[in-house]
Amino acid sequence: xLGQRNDNNPSLELVCPAGTPAALKAAAEAGAHSIYCGLxxxxxxxxxxxxxxxxxxxxxxxxxxxxHGSHVLVAVNTFARAGDTHIWKRAVDAVVRSGADxxxxxxxxxLDYAKEKHPDLRLHLSVQAAAATPESISFYQExxxxxxxxxxxVMSVEEIVKLNKEVTVETEVFVFGGLCVMTEGRCALxxxxxxxxxxxxxxxxxxxxxxxxxxxxNLYARLGGFTIDGFGEGETAGYPxxxxxxxxxxxxxxxxxxxxxxxxxxxxxxxxxxAGVTAVKIEGRQxxxxxxxxxxxxxxxxxxxxxxxGNAEEEVSAMLSAMIEGGRETTGAxxxxxx
Amino acid sequence: xFFKPDRGLFPPALQKALGILPVPPLGFALTRAVRRxxxxxxxxxxxxxxxxxxxxxxxxxxxxxxxxxxxxxxxxTVELFKRKDAPxxxxxxxxxxxxxxxxxxxxxxxxxxxxxRDLVIEGDxxxxxxxxxxxxxxDLSPAEFxxxxxxxxxxxxxxxxxxxxxxxxxxxxxxxxx
Numbered sequence: 001x002l003g004q005r006n007d008n009n010p011s012l013e014l015v016c017p018a019g020t021p022a023a024l025k026a027a028a029e030a031g032a033h034s035i036y037c038g039l040x041x042x043x044x045x046x047x048x049x050x051x052x053x054x055x056x057x058x059x060x061x062x063x064x065x066x067x068h069g070s071h072v073l074v075a076v077n078t079f080a081r082a083g084d085t086h087i088w089k090r091a092v093d094a095v096v097r098s099g100a101d102x103x104x105x106x107x108x109x110x111l112d113y114a115k116e117k118h119p120d121l122r123l124h125l126s127v128q129a130a131a132a133t134p135e136s137i138s139f140y141q142e143x144x145x146x147x148x149x150x151x152x153x154v155m156s157v158e159e160i161v162k163l164n165k166e167v168t169v170e171t172e173v174f175v176f177g178g179l180c181v182m183t184e185g186r187c188a189l190x191x192x193x194x195x196x197x198x199x200x201x202x203x204x205x206x207x208x209x210x211x212x213x214x215x216x217x218n219l220y221a222r223l224g225g226f227t228i229d230g231f232g233e234g235e236t237a238g239y240p241x242x243x244x245x246x247x248x249x250x251x252x253x254x255x256x257x258x259x260x261x262x263x264x265x266x267x268x269x270x271x272x273x274x275a276g277v278t279a280v281k282i283e284g285r286q287x288x289x290x291x292x293x294x295x296x297x298x299x300x301x302x303x304x305x306x307x308x309x310g311n312a313e314e315e316v317s318a319m320l321s322a323m324i325e326g327g328r329e330t331t332g333a334x335x336x337x338x339x
Numbered sequence: 340x341f342f343k344p345d346r347g348l349f350p351p352a353l354q355k356a357l358g359i360l361p362v363p364p365l366g367f368a369l370t371r372a373v374r375r376x377x378x379x380x381x382x383x384x385x386x387x388x389x390x391x392x393x394x395x396x397x398x399x400x401x402x403x404x405x406x407x408x409x410x411x412x413x414x415x416t417v418e419l420f421k422r423k424d425a426p427x428x429x430x431x432x433x434x435x436x437x438x439x440x441x442x443x444x445x446x447x448x449x450x451x452x453x454x455x456r457d458l459v460i461e462g463d464x465x466x467x468x469x470x471x472x473x474x475x476x477x478d479l480s481p482a483e484f485x486x487x488x489x490x491x492x493x494x495x496x497x498x499x500x501x502x503x504x505x506x507x508x509x510x511x512x513x514x515x516x517x
Contacts, residue, residue: 051472212461
């Protein structure tokens with residue numbers, strides 16, 4: 001199914017996360033068409049303690065996924081350091097050896113190495129590359145032979161419709177999970193607060209810089225010593241990412257950039273399909289296997305229902321309402337009317 | 340109903356009863372179980388990386404004891420302390436016992452119960468995350484953790500899952516993720 005979507009086969013491909021081999025197994029068993037994961041080092045944008053795959057685990061994971069009919073896409077999507085590119089090269093080679101179906105990359109150095117050394121390897125352009133215009137996408141397609149682009153979460157459905165008419169590569173969009181409201185690959189908020197970069201070392205709001213402090217019944221979430229949010233008794237907590245913090249400006253306390261909500265675009269699946277999107281992606285490599293299993297099952301049911309001419313939106317929302325950050329959800333930029 | 344269930348917390352009478360748990364034998368049994376796991380699945384402990392030597396304080400808020408876990412592979416230890424004698428650890432994970440058990444067997448997603456504040460994390464968040472991701476990968480059933488195999492494992496897991504499921508409903512614990 002990977003890359004086979006066409007007028008005769010309009011099914012959306014469901015791309016699901018796996019931070020551990022157990023999560024990969026859960027995603028495959030729950031019906032993921034494709035599963036994305038990363039190696040246990042700084043070559044991928046979810047470089048968190050205890051997460052990701054050793055090369056041996058990746059090899060076994062690919063075998064298991066293929067047995068279930070799922071494809072495996074491996075993220076090598078951070079930007080290689082000048083003078084120290086061997087980690088990224090080794091990661092690309094390891095992906096090829098594992099038999100994975102595609103690599104997800106953002107850095108032109110990584111893309112170039114993959115194209116030159118492994119010309120048969122399928123290349124997907126990571127959301128970290130922030131390619132959202134026909135010109136930039138064409139550059140990656142013509143220069144490196146990229147076959148799919150993961151679009152930034154800042155585009156409206158209308159913009160995706162327009163873009164898909166102007167490009168010939170497949171497009172993939174996020175439909176559920178954590179919502180990055182910035183243009184990925186270009187955000188330096190976390191770097192400012194912690195000195196560590198999501199784009200270079202794969203850690204946005206690294207947990208080592210996070211602290212949760214209780215004061216009476218209040219809970220304060222801090223990042224790099226900065227208080228990002230406070231939660232009263234009974235109030236649902238959130239992870240202290242700067243873009244979802246509550247700050248005081250001009251005498252008013254509010255979520256300046258974005259509310260701590262999760263993306264749920266289940267209701268937009270038919271429109272995204274009509275917009276020519278090839279694949280829909282669930283965020284959450286850092287989430288547990290129970291979460292992965294339930295979310296994947298819900299979205300697989302939704303995609304299958306659409307194929308059968310139905311709409312499973314209500315079922316998806318009911319199944320997933322307890323699992324979202326802040327307990328609230330949004331359709332994100334897909335329905336935004338401002339710019 | 341003779342008590343008001345509250346997010347999985349044991350009723351006060353049961354909390355008191357659990358206070359007379361035989362502490363040293365339980366710590367010994369849990370230490371043996373973790374070391375057995377390290378022998379059979381060494382890859383699992385590689386996932387902890389430098390956090391193998393971290394002192395984790397696991398605090399079931401509705402019983403009288405806290406656990407100190409040092410998950411150092413075949414040298415791992417689990418000790419129980421009366422709450423008033425509990426040592427300082429590098430990281431502390433607190434919540435109702437039924438929620439903590441649910442994290443071990445995969446009933447609950449750590450993030451979900453953290454966001455709903457059924458789980459409290461203090462101290463070294465990196466270490467907690469490494470432990471949480473390792474537990475996720477372990478995919479442990481209660482019987483596997485205790486060293487049962489074959490048919491006895493199925494029987495013990497079946498009975499334990501049924502009992503815990505019943506307890507979660509009785510105690511109005513958070514909704515299971517799985």
